[in-house]
């Protein structure tokens with residue numbers, strides 16, 4: 439996350455280690471951006487090169503150094519230049535943009551900075567659904583990333599529960615809510631553990647394997663509407679099988695650059 443004196447991201451300096459340690463989430467270093475933990479790997483992000491860091495981390499925390507890299511921010515992750523954009527009548531912009539916007543966000547170094555087609559498709563679909571069938575009271579954002587979907591749903595007036603297993607996503611979503619004076623419940627958890635809550639809209643920009651698994655679970659089939667994304671056209675047939683198997687109806691479909699977003703309605707609710 440951005441912390442003074444940094445106002446934006448330039449080059450990212452990454453250091454990857456096998457293993458995790460809670461202390462690495464809040465390193466007392468002014469150039470520290472955050473620690474991405476996934477599948478037993480910790481990736482530390484800095485604004486500057488850190489001489490001797492691999493040795494220090496190995497020595498103090500016993501983690502094995504794997505690799506380091508310097509990556510221009512524009513090339514990191516979604517590989518797109520971030521500029522202000524609109525969702526319906528609302529304007530959204532990264533925190534470093536000057537001017538007045540309805541929602542501002544620190545895109546961080548996690549997924550969901552607003553540049554990827556799936557995030558944009560989910561945001562646009564959420565806005566359209568809200569116009570057509572809203573308001574929604576309870577919204578579940580499964581895999582919140584930087585929290586953009588949560589921000590929009592909360593701005594529209596929903597009580598949102600945002601979930602991500604990546605602690606950096608959880609911290610960033612909380613920060614982005616704070617920046618906008620909004621509130622939501624933000625949980626560091628596996629999405630499998632929070633489905634089944636009584637909500638009227640589920641947002642799930644995840645990946646094919648996890649979507650297939652969720653669609654097959656009776657506990658996932660309790661909401662009225664679902665927006666799902668995170669898959670490409672070639673994966674759609676398999677997902678449609680699972681959608682029909684769950685008894686859902688497809689109400690809308692959007693695609694951009696080969697990525698797909700589908701609106702599902704549960705006729706049983």
Ligand SMILES: C[S@@+](CC[C@H](N)C(=O)[O-])C[C@H]1O[C@@H](n2cnc3c(N)ncnc32)[C@H](O)[C@@H]1O
Pocket residue numbers: 548549550551552556557560580581582583584585586587601602603604607627628629630643644648668
């Ligand atoms: C494709 S990103 C979507 C981010 C954001 N919702 C958006 O639309 O831009 C998927 C997110 O899901 C999270 N995720 C993946 N599998 C998960 C799981 N089993 N439990 C919790 N979070 C998960 C990842 O950490 C990542 O932040």
